[in-house]
Amino acid sequence: MSVHLASDRFGKSGVRLATVERDGDRHVFSDLDIDVRLEGDFEAVHTRGDNSPVLTTDTMRGTCYALARHYGARSPATLGSRIAERLLEACPAASHARVDLARLPWERLAVDGAPHTHTFRPGPGGRQLTTIRQPRGQAPTVSAGADGVRVLKTTGSAFDSYIKDEYTTLPETRDRIMATTVAASWGYVDPLVADHAAPEHERLLDEVPATFCARFATHDESESVQHTLYEMGEAALAAHDELTWISFRMPNEHHILADLEPYGLDNPNHVFVVTDRPYGVIEGTIARDGPSAARAEPA
Amino acid sequence: MSVHLASDRFGKSGVRLATVERDGDRHVFSDLDIDVRLEGDFEAVHTRGDNSPVLTTDTMRGTCYALARHYGARSPATLGSRIAERLLEACPAASHARVDLARLPWERLAVDGAPHTHTFRPGPGGRQLTTIRQPRGQAPTVSAGADGVRVLKTTGSAFDSYIKDEYTTLPETRDRIMATTVAASWGYVDPLVADHAAPEHERLLDEVPATFCARFATHDESESVQHTLYEMGEAALAAHDELTWISFRMPNEHHILADLEPYGLDNPNHVFVVTDRPYGVIEGTIARDGPSAARAEPA
Amino acid sequence: MSVHLASDRFGKSGVRLATVERDGDRHVFSDLDIDVRLEGDFEAVHTRGDNSPVLTTDTMRGTCYALARHYGARSPATLGSRIAERLLEACPAASHARVDLARLPWERLAVDGAPHTHTFRPGPGGRQLTTIRQPRGQAPTVSAGADGVRVLKTTGSAFDSYIKDEYTTLPETRDRIMATTVAASWGYVDPLVADHAAPEHERLLDEVPATFCARFATHDESESVQHTLYEMGEAALAAHDELTWISFRMPNEHHILADLEPYGLDNPNHVFVVTDRPYGVIEGTIARDGPSAARAEPA
Amino acid sequence: MSVHLASDRFGKSGVRLATVERDGDRHVFSDLDIDVRLEGDFEAVHTRGDNSPVLTTDTMRGTCYALARHYGARSPATLGSRIAERLLEACPAASHARVDLARLPWERLAVDGAPHTHTFRPGPGGRQLTTIRQPRGQAPTVSAGADGVRVLKTTGSAFDSYIKDEYTTLPETRDRIMATTVAASWGYVDPLVADHAAPEHERLLDEVPATFCARFATHDESESVQHTLYEMGEAALAAHDELTWISFRMPNEHHILADLEPYGLDNPNHVFVVTDRPYGVIEGTIARDGPSAARAEPA
Known part of the structure; x- marks a missing residue:
């Protein structure tokens, strides 16, 4: 009998990341739930236990936090694109990167009739979804949802x-x-x-x-x-x-x-x-x- | 060896009940999650399998829906008090009735800047809680929460x-x-x-x-x-x-x-x-x- | 108007802790979900923002892991008693400690008809519960459940x-x-x-x-x-x-x-x-x- | 601007259905969570509000229970195939039916060391999955999972x-x-x-x-x-x-x-x-x- 690896994919799910950005007294709070995935030529990982092509999912997690420090989390499309680029750069065996970013809805709490500068509550409406798909050597595409x-x-x-x-x-x-x-x-x-x-x-x-x-x-x-x-x-x-x-x-x-x-x-x-x-x-x-x-x- | 029933309680949980009330075109939507409980002298039920003192939890459920038709669900305290009274009336062995009513938050969807007459979305904030405790022959008390x-x-x-x-x-x-x-x-x-x-x-x-x-x-x-x-x-x-x-x-x-x-x-x-x-x-x-x-x- | 603190309690929930103990090739896997609580004289914490009596809930978490290294997690009653004692020792303002330990059911996977030495799957049946209540200066009591x-x-x-x-x-x-x-x-x-x-x-x-x-x-x-x-x-x-x-x-x-x-x-x-x-x-x-x-x- | 319906699908999810079959004293308990879906030519439903091609999802639910009476639920593949056939028969506009059946694991409770004839507890292991795909006029295919x-x-x-x-x-x-x-x-x-x-x-x-x-x-x-x-x-x-x-x-x-x-x-x-x-x-x-x-x- 002989078999082969027909397809594979790996990554990290549930990366919960928030940022606070300050416009003077007025704080902007961004709250994301991020999933990242890589696809490519990882056959040796599966068949021979050779980890040399592997970017660990823990490193993917670290990459999200580090790039959020560089680019903020206010724009999921910008952060997601930077993450996708970086993952392909760090992992030569990967041919495709995908990043899904769900933004949790928060709105400013009203205090005495005015939106508060730094207190938030969950907003109505659902989660806002951004998907970045980046094939190596090509421009990333974005799709969206809720x-x-x-x-x-x-x-x-x-x-x-x-x-x-x-x-x-x-x-x-x-x-x-x-x-x-x-x-x-x-x-x-x-x-x-x-x-x-x-x-x-x-x-x-x-x-x-x-x-x-x-x-x-x-x-x-x-x-x-x-x-x-x-x-x-x-x-x-x-x-x-x-x-x-x-x-x-x-x-x-x-x-x-x-x-x-x-x-x-x-x-x-x-x-x-x-x-x-x-x-x-x-x-x-x-x-x-x-x-x-x-x-x-x-x- | 001899043992006894030291305490007991029974009821229905998760009775999900909504009502629509109409002020002309403007609809009021009320959405409740109700729990009811009875306590009293139910020892024979436990020890002898004698069901004659039992008001079934299915009947408790039916009572909630029937009384909501009579009294509406707009006021959880009013509906809860009527349910508590009725359960004691219907079940002579019960000495205490308790009704917990959680109101789910809904707010009118804004369409073109105006609150819609009959479309709703979940509101911010949590569930509003009303608890009615009714000892037989005494006035009911209410406590509250969120x-x-x-x-x-x-x-x-x-x-x-x-x-x-x-x-x-x-x-x-x-x-x-x-x-x-x-x-x-x-x-x-x-x-x-x-x-x-x-x-x-x-x-x-x-x-x-x-x-x-x-x-x-x-x-x-x-x-x-x-x-x-x-x-x-x-x-x-x-x-x-x-x-x-x-x-x-x-x-x-x-x-x-x-x-x-x-x-x-x-x-x-x-x-x-x-x-x-x-x-x-x-x-x-x-x-x-x-x-x-x-x-x-x-x- | 004047008000007072009528009661209070604080602690950590959801401390997920596992241990592996080795009897030669045969491994024993213990998996706990631990809650700890302290009660006592913490009025100044609430009313004056004075944290000097506070043992932080993060330290409570650390205490669980450290004592698991000393005593193992095979016996929830032993580990729980040690945690309760230690929390009272570390936090002089506390008069009572309570530790709830839920043990998750795992059983050995059967491989070729024999229980495996180091592979497990969730067992049937539910979680086993141990509660330690320790008033300062008295012996701890244990109650149990599932x-x-x-x-x-x-x-x-x-x-x-x-x-x-x-x-x-x-x-x-x-x-x-x-x-x-x-x-x-x-x-x-x-x-x-x-x-x-x-x-x-x-x-x-x-x-x-x-x-x-x-x-x-x-x-x-x-x-x-x-x-x-x-x-x-x-x-x-x-x-x-x-x-x-x-x-x-x-x-x-x-x-x-x-x-x-x-x-x-x-x-x-x-x-x-x-x-x-x-x-x-x-x-x-x-x-x-x-x-x-x-x-x-x-x- | 002009738009069109590019794809569509409808059905019922979460149909929870159990059967008891009796081999003398020994009962067989089967517990399924069923999803059904239809695809086909339902454009008029969407664009003109014409419901004449629609088999309601409530009827799909009823069909599951009725066919379970005829065929039992012991074999998910048999029940699922019968449901798929029937849905296509009842809904001429549909070109494809899909039925997903998840069987919940139950095992006999051991009492005095012997498997009980009619008492069960959740078994170890997960849910067993059967998927029936039936294109109109062709044989159904089955795939499986857990x-x-x-x-x-x-x-x-x-x-x-x-x-x-x-x-x-x-x-x-x-x-x-x-x-x-x-x-x-x-x-x-x-x-x-x-x-x-x-x-x-x-x-x-x-x-x-x-x-x-x-x-x-x-x-x-x-x-x-x-x-x-x-x-x-x-x-x-x-x-x-x-x-x-x-x-x-x-x-x-x-x-x-x-x-x-x-x-x-x-x-x-x-x-x-x-x-x-x-x-x-x-x-x-x-x-x-x-x-x-x-x-x-x-x-």
Whole structure:
């Protein structure tokens, strides 16, 4: 029998790194959860126990902290690009570096009605995601996303006219609660992030979720999660020319009308049972038509 | 050998219940996680397998949903009191009912700068807690609290001048990050919640955490988590005459200055390692002096 | 207004500590999760920001690792007692020390049918719990327990003849699945753990859960979780003279008979819906009668 | 601007389903967590809110329970194949069905030294995974795996001779603890699962993890996680002709030698700090050489 290493990858996950930057009294707090990965020619590591090509994952961790001292963590795209470059430089056997940076949302605590200079609390909205992919000898590309973006609407959502078979018991409704925790990712028309593109990317990390959440709210003609997902994608692509595609994963967090009939009570969309499991999952990618779409590459 | 049942308690946990109430177009969404417990004379259930005194936990669950239809979930104190009363009525063997209601924070999504009428996202701040304790034949008492209230300050916190022994390696500092996720509970001077007291209680569920978080922010002379905890308690009792005591559990969520010296780099409070475990835990109860303190009863 | 510190406590949680001890080729792996707490006269710390009485929680952590080097971690009672003593010695303001040690279950991996000398996998059964309470100047006491002890039986459990009120819809049954994840704690008749008592305590950490799980299995006349809980407690006290009381918290992890009637199918206890929430909670303490019971003190 | 739906998928996750089958007194308990997904031509659902092609995810859930009544849950491959077929039959717009079934490990509780007929506890080892992929009009394929398979060895693992750069501080070692929680997946040489192949698949769900865990234990010449991962893959392919490839994801769950030097203590591989984060991640796929490898398709 003979076998071979068909693929491999290694790196560090869960590098939790925060920075404080000071604009006078006003502090900026950045809080990241970083994953790094290398791919390349590491066959000897696996087959012969030869560690000479290995950059240890502990060194990857140290690299993140050291480069955060040099470049700060305010711009995940800038820090991520520097980390990717450095890992390829330090590890000749690697052909590709990937860095995923999740920024945790913090907002200034309001004290006496004013945002505090140096006290923070978790912000609403989810984590902002930046992915840097760097093939050796080529420019890095950036893609982006958000996860943990939870939204709920108490009306403006229907679900009916679907297939009924012998295993269908779900009642049709023209008025229900729709709730989800959006995970989104998107690609840029021009995926090369030079350092001067980072500010634009950072702006979109704020703006894109705001756009699709607003569309979630205003889409009161919703016939299904799918229907709203598509509207959210269309709204994001319409509002942000920089995007060429956007993908969503939207669990349907069911709020089931409580069955109060056995108690002799009606329930006109008043009381709901909130459930965890099972849950529906709706996924979809919306892409711009035309030549730029050719570059669309939902991961 | 002979043994006996020294104590017992039973109930339902994790009753997830939401309600939608409509003020015209403006919807009010309430989202609760409810636990109920009964205590009393249930010895025959345990020792003889006699279920005749048992109100099933499934019926307790149903009672929560049914009473939410009657009374709504907008006021946890009102709903909780009705549930406690009903459980004692339905279960003659029970001598005490307890209902814990955690309200999940939701806020209106802002769309085009205005709070939306029927779309919500998780609010900042933690869960608001209401506990109803109802002994049979007596008025119910209410106590309150909050959990998951996360705050972080990037300066205004010191820690030094502590005991040094042979196992002490922690460096002293006059400037560090202090972060915690507060769990608080408090008791009222007049603990009887008649229905007319519920609005006051609801108001304090919002105001007390705002008060102690503001003091967390402004207490820039902090010498320790203990020092700030006490200030937070004092501020809450000073601002809210209704409270007779307040307890805090404050984990010290360590942000450790990254050691960049091995890399030949300085680190003037710039880059931090965020850690989960182990974590310090600081607990304390602050009580008002004088006669009202006699009624203080931290759970 | 004047207020005071009514109570306080501080310490470290989540100290994760493992040791390897070598009996020749045969390695013994011990894996602990330790919490430590101190109480005493720390008012100045809170009210004046005076840290001179403070033993830092980082030093507590260091103390655990250092004493594990001296005493090993094979006996949680021995290690915990040494930690408690040392913390009181190092911190004169403290009047009480408490150390909670949870031992994670590991068992030897079987390779070619034989237990391996140095490879382990998680064992069945839950965590073994040891609590040391040490008041200054007195002997330490030990209490014990287990959590995460999951068991399920597919028959031999009934539930009927309970109260029916207007909110009761649960169908009665003479045959159901009963599943729970037991959390247990117990106290010893002679609570002083001299070092020579530690081996007995360690043995009971293994044997007591085995006893109550066996009774869970054999009690096929179960009329309710309460009924079985009592039998489990009685069996533990009958088999182990060293125990004076035992407490259980047993969630009722509902396996609900799937309602297949809408699909035109019967379901003779064949297919079940496994649910997480809500769940019933049954708690009870069984104590030995007579003089020793006077010392019973369920925490 | 114009956009289009580039891809989509929908289904139900977290369908928790258990069955009891009776061989006389001896009960067989099967416990599954099922995910189902459909793909196909659902564009009108997204773009026009037309639900006529939709099989609701609630119906998918019902289908799982109904088919478990017909086919039992003892064979995940059989049940999963029937579910996949049925979903395609019930939903004409779907071109592909996928069913993922995770079997939770339960073992018989030993009572008086004998395996009990109807009482179970969680078994060691992780979840057994079966994936059915069914394109319309073609035979279903099955792939397999395991997750949550935790193993730890206290010696027989080295890590040295790696790259040292300016960010490297990790000390080299010839003797360390190696711990991981394996997630594995594998493909079959002949991926068509006719019903008669299901027993073979079920057997391999038990045997393949046993094989690679044994190799983890015996590979005492380990120079790295990568090195051992490859050996585990090679052993699995050598022992089980049915497999054409096997993939592993193995986090390096670091047990760091406690630094006791500041306390004046040595630490000859005795006391370790157990850490959660960050953690190394090592991934690799081992494939059989030759023509069968052409069919290798790590997901």
